Amino acid sequence: MIRVKICGINDPAALDTAVEAGADWLGFVFFPPSPRYVTAAQAAALSARHPGGPLRVGLFVDPVEENIAAVLAEMPLDILQLYGRIPDIAALRARFGLPIWRAVGVEAASDLPMDNRGADCLLLEAKPPPAATRPGGNAVSFDWSLLRGWTAPCPWVLAGGLTPDNVAEAVRETGATAVDVSSGVERARGVKDAALIRAFIANARGV
Numbered sequence: 001m002i003r004v005k006i007c008g009i010n011d012p013a014a015l016d017t018a019v020e021a022g023a024d025w026l027g028f029v030f031f032p033p034s035p036r037y038v039t040a041a042q043a044a045a046l047s048a049r050h051p052g053g054p055l056r057v058g059l060f061v062d063p064v065e066e067n068i069a070a071v072l073a074e075m076p077l078d079i080l081q082l083y084g085r086i087p088d089i090a091a092l093r094a095r096f097g098l099p100i101w102r103a104v105g106v107e108a109a110s111d112l113p114m115d116n117r118g119a120d121c122l123l124l125e126a127k128p129p130p131a132a133t134r135p136g137g138n139a140v141s142f143d144w145s146l147l148r149g150w151t152a153p154c155p156w157v158l159a160g161g162l163t164p165d166n167v168a169e170a171v172r173e174t175g176a177t178a179v180d181v182s183s184g185v186e187r188a189r190g191v192k193d194a195a196l197i198r199a200f201i202a203n204a205r206g207v
Contacts, residue, residue, distance in 0.1 A: 003025070004180075005023065005025035005157065005159075006025070006185065007025075007059065008027060008029050008183070009026050010038050010046075012049060015046050017192070022201055023197075023201060025180075026054045028047075028058055028077075029059045030060055043056075043075045059083070060081070063084075080098050080100050086102065090118055101123050102117065102122055102123070103123045103125065103159075104124050106127060107126070122154060123157045126141060126142040140160060142160060142161075147173075147174045167184075171204060181200050
């Protein structure tokens with residue numbers, strides 16, 4: 001079964017819907033410039049609505065150990081998802097004892113990682129455009145055909161530009177066993193839509 005991460009959870013309705021629809025991971029963005037940003041206290045309050053259930057993923061950009069530690073002091077996480085300049089992954093894992101996902105921007109075949117560089121999982125999405133103010137797929141998908149013949153060095157998740165309308169095609173074309181969505185299930189920038197969340201999870205698993 002295809003595993004699904006709903007990222008950028010920032011309100012009770014989005015969290016409740018993602019849990020009830022059977023998401024495998026809930027993503028919380030700890031990056032202030034993002035319209036989906038939440039503080040550790042806000043994330044903890046949201047997470048407390050459904051103890052247990054999907055794994056909680058914290059997204060950090062140019063992560064600093066002390067910043068991660070400060071979040072974890074208020075909001076227990078199951079996974080760290082890292083962007084930008086990433087310090088020693090082995091040191092992070094040793095300090096926090098959590099699996100680490102590393103985001104990889106893809107524009108050409110040469111961008112596909114040949115090794116995991118210590119990460120437990122890779123998250124593949126479109127390389128941000130030069131003027132982008134945020135990392136990540138920026139609601140754009142990369143050329144999925146680039147993945148043909150690529151041998152993944154570790155588990156990986158497909159992200160970037162996915163929507164309820166294209167996720168089934170994406171899974172069929174790439175062979176992905178896990179997908180991640182954020183803006184693709186929003187009715188406005190940073191505002192999740194319950195119907196889109198349900199449709200995305202159903203379509204991803206209907207392949």
